[in-house]
Amino acid sequence: MSTIYYTEDHEWLNVDGDTATIGISTYAAGQLGDVVFVELPEVGKTVKKGDEIAVVESVKSASEIYAPVSGEITASNAALEDAPETVNEDAQGAGWFFKMTIADRSELSGLMDEAAYGEFTKE
Amino acid sequence: MLSGHMMQNDGLKRTPLASLLESLGGKMVPFVGYAMPVQFPDGILKEHKWTRTNCGLFDVSHMGQAFVVGPDHETTARALEALMPGNFVDLKPGQQRYSLLLTDDGGIMDDLMVTRSIHPHFEGWLMLVVNAAFKEVDFAQIASRLPTSVRLETAPDRALIAIQGPKTAAVMAPLCDDSCDMVFMQSMASKIGGIDCHISRSGYTGEDGFEISVKSEYANDLARLLLKNKLVKPIGLGARDSLRLEAGLCLSGHDFDETRTPVEASLSWAIPKVRREAGGFPGAARILRELSEGTTQKRVGIKPLGRAPARGGTQVHQDGVFVGEITSGGFGPTFGGPVAMGYVRADLAVPGTKLELMVRGKAHPAEVVKLPFVPQNYYRG
Numbered sequence: 322m323s324t325i326y327y328t329e330d331h332e333w334l335n336v337d338g339d340t341a342t343i344g345i346s347t348y349a350a351g352q353l354g355d356v357v358f359v360e361l362p363e364v365g366k367t368v369k370k371g372d373e374i375a376v377v378e379s380v381k382s383a384s385e386i387y388a389p390v391s392g393e394i395t396a397s398n399a400a401l402e403d404a405p406e407t408v409n410e411d412a413q414g415a416g417w418f419f420k421m422t423i424a425d426r427s428e429l430s431g432l433m434d435e436a437a438y439g440e441f442t443k444e
Numbered sequence: 445m446l447s448g449h450m451m452q453n454d455g456l457k458r459t460p461l462a463s464l465l466e467s468l469g470g471k472m473v474p475f476v477g478y479a480m481p482v483q484f485p486d487g488i489l490k491e492h493k494w495t496r497t498n499c500g501l502f503d504v505s506h507m508g509q510a511f512v513v514g515p516d517h518e519t520t521a522r523a524l525e526a527l528m529p530g531n532f533v534d535l536k537p538g539q540q541r542y543s544l545l546l547t548d549d550g551g552i553m554d555d556l557m558v559t560r561s562i563h564p565h566f567e568g569w570l571m572l573v574v575n576a577a578f579k580e581v582d583f584a585q586i587a588s589r590l591p592t593s594v595r596l597e598t599a600p601d602r603a604l605i606a607i608q609g610p611k612t613a614a615v616m617a618p619l620c621d622d623s624c625d626m627v628f629m630q631s632m633a634s635k636i637g638g639i640d641c642h643i644s645r646s647g648y649t650g651e652d653g654f655e656i657s658v659k660s661e662y663a664n665d666l667a668r669l670l671l672k673n674k675l676v677k678p679i680g681l682g683a684r685d686s687l688r689l690e691a692g693l694c695l696s697g698h699d700f701d702e703t704r705t706p707v708e709a710s711l712s713w714a715i716p717k718v719r720r721e722a723g724g725f726p727g728a729a730r731i732l733r734e735l736s737e738g739t740t741q742k743r744v745g746i747k748p749l750g751r752a753p754a755r756g757g758t759q760v761h762q763d764g765v766f767v768g769e770i771t772s773g774g775f776g777p778t779f780g781g782p783v784a785m786g787y788v789r790a791d792l793a794v795p796g797t798k799l800e801l802m803v804r805g806k807a808h809p810a811e812v813v814k815l816p817f818v819p820q821n822y823y824r825g
Binding site (some may be wrong): 354355357358360376378379380381382383402405 | 483490492685752755777
């Protein structure tokens with residue numbers, strides 16, 4: 322069973338046991354506009370919560386992606402290199418960025434669930 | 445997104461078309477003191493491609509319009525030639541020229557369009573269109589340097605609408621047939637739907653198109669009339685920037701500023717032979733010397749060889765040594781990859797030269813390319 326969390330930086334985490342799949346929210350993808358490039362973290366890299374580990378670029382600007390929790394990168398979505406538009410088409414599915422282990426599950430407690438994120442993104 | 449009302453409270457100015465464009469879904473952002481649409485619901489990529497295949501409508505009413513008025517054409521033209529390196533004395537009625545407002549040591553304050561009115565009633569008048577970001581300083585500089593017989597009249601009561609793209613002539617033909625007889629860089633006074641307009645065949649996308657100057661109170665009627673044609677869609681500032689970058693056109697304040705001369709900026713083509721021989725423009729001694737001896741840096745097109753865009757401010761290296769800087773960079777939707785321009789050491793300003801772009805601390809391969817990235821599609825008859 323997996324649980325979805327969101328960060329205030331508009332990332333989503335699909336947590337399944339001690340690993341998480343991470344991307345940017347559908348809301349964030351809509352705000353960014355057409356994604357033309359994604360720079361992904363290297364597999365095997367150990368990261369601390371808050372580290373800048375990826376970059377998503379739209380036609381207009383570049384935005385940093387921060388590690389939502391501490392852990393080790395276990396996979397990155399190489400399909401985005403040739404098809405960055407997948408982030409706009411399916412932000413919370415095929416447009417995932419990377420997978421990582423969760424070193425400290427207590428770091429999840431500060432994150433939002435679906436309902437709280439819905440409130441957070443409401444104007 | 446801020447509402448129009450909030451924006452007014454924020455002190456942002458609104459062009460006569462701001463409310464119309466907002467009602468069409470324009471996402472309004474602050475831009476040089478104005479609330480302007482950065483994009484519409486289609487998004488920058490689609491807006492860009494629409495302009496390259498059909499016709500895009502741009503509100504450029506924030507730009508500075510003015511008239512320089514003197515007793516006769518030659519007097520007015522000579523007054524401007526003391527400030528810019530263009531040949532305005534030989535402008536025929538209805539002709540338009542791209543030129544550069546220079547500092548006393550030859551730096552570029554701004555670029556602008558100078559047009560001689562075709563109308564005999566306006567003999568002795570030259571029309572100027574300058575960049576929004578610099579209109580106050582430009583106009584102050586020009587006004588302070590004119591001889592007593594020539595004056596500057598700013599035109600804050602005029603709006604400016606650009607329509608650009610390969611289908612633009614087809615859009616204009618039923619509305620203003622005469623305008624389609626003009627070639628690139630010509631202008632005329634005419635009516636569109638009964639509205640008095642000043643129309644020039646020019647723009648900032650590399651495509652065929654027109655810029656239409658109109659009294660502010662008629663701007664909405666004119667825009668609505670143009671948008672009635674299904675070939676015409678409103679386009680935001682985002683696509684305006686990617687279109688001009690693919691076309692190799694400079695953004696004033698970014699791709700040059702007061703620290704760059706026309707020669708460094710690869711804009712020597714804007715200094716005609718007659719001015720090179722006679723001089724008499726600000727910074728002439730330095731610029732003429734640079735024309736014969738060269739400069740230490742040159743503006744060039746730079747193509748990143750990977751997928752990562754390199755934005756303005758990116759350092760350019762060669763074999764690990766700093767050789768220049770990107771001044772504009774992003775993604776070219778029609779080109780289909782990242783595009784950039786910037787300054788490099790003059791000996792490297794040769795197409796094919798390999799460079800490295802320092803993006804987020806890593807060297808990304810790139811090469812010098814000839815501009816533009818996408819062929820220009822001006823109508824020359």
